[in-house]
Amino acid sequence: DAIPGDLLASTAGDGPTAGSRATDPPSTRLRATVGDLGDTLYHAVQPCGREMDSRSSPFFYWAILNATSGGDLAREVFE
Secondary structure, three states, X not given: OOOOOXXXXXHOOOOOOOOOOOOXXXXXXXXXXXXXXXXXXXXXXXXXXXXXXHHHOHHHHHHHHHHHHOOHHHHHHHO
């Protein structure tokens, strides 16, 4: 499944807003999006072709940048 490049833009209005309590949960859409993204990041295929837990890898941070910026930010940071 493709990770939407506009992840941040699509969830920008979630969470507490004026007049709401700080403990109000984010929308269901945000929770589902983060859940889907988590599986993609933790079981990512590394550049060498092996699947591994990416949480301790620089690739994990690249994947977050790529998913939240449409790829542009990740290319700038790692090129």
